[in-house]
Amino acid sequence: MAPIPRDHPIIVFDGVCVLCTANARFVLEHDRVGRFRLTTMQSEVGAQIMRECGLDPLDPESFVLLDAADRGGRIWMNSDAVLQMWSQLGWPWRAGAVFKIIPRALRDPIYRLIARNRYKWFGVREQCWVPTREQASRIL
Numbered sequence: 001m002a003p004i005p006r007d008h009p010i011i012v013f014d015g016v017c018v019l020c021t022a023n024a025r026f027v028l029e030h031d032r033v034g035r036f037r038l039t040t041m042q043s044e045v046g047a048q049i050m051r052e053c054g055l056d057p058l059d060p061e062s063f064v065l066l067d068a069a070d071r072g073g074r075i076w077m078n079s080d081a082v083l084q085m086w087s088q089l090g091w092p093w094r095a096g097a098v099f100k101i102i103p104r105a106l107r108d109p110i111y112r113l114i115a116r117n118r119y120k121w122f123g124v125r126e127q128c129w130v131p132t133r134e135q136a137s138r139i140l
Contacts, residue, residue: 004045006073008037010140011085012049012064015040019114019122020063028135030089039140046140053077061115078115079107 004010011027014020024038039046047057053064053075065081067074076084079099086096099107114121131139 004048005037005140006066009035009065009067009088010049011036011038011081012041012046012066013038014060014118015042015046016125017118017122018125019118021125022122023063027085027089028131028138030093032090034138035088036085037138037140043140061112063115078104079111080104082111083107 011024013024027036027038039049041047041050041057041060049064049066050057050060053062053066055062055064055077062077063081065076065084067076067084083097083100086093087100088094
């Protein structure tokens, strides 16, 4: 496998989860400077990143944000990943980072509850979401 490009923050998301793909599409629409790259956990690149984070790509319960430019390769997971993503999207989305004041010990159980039930509550796609031609250059 080719090395993972690490020149942009990478969001690893569940490509069959309706909620997760809606978030990915939201990022692509609102990340006007093209900061983020995205990959699904089901892809070769995404599975490799998941394994590097100590997570099973076949049993995903975490949203991962890998930022190789930050402190030599910072990895955020769960609610920290969501808040870090919001903080990098710009205004008004950056304001969502205010939730960092809530301790992780309170945020992550809520995150995990949603993650465990995301297929039941939001649904499952029969196949991975396919980006538009314009978005394709930002998908790994």
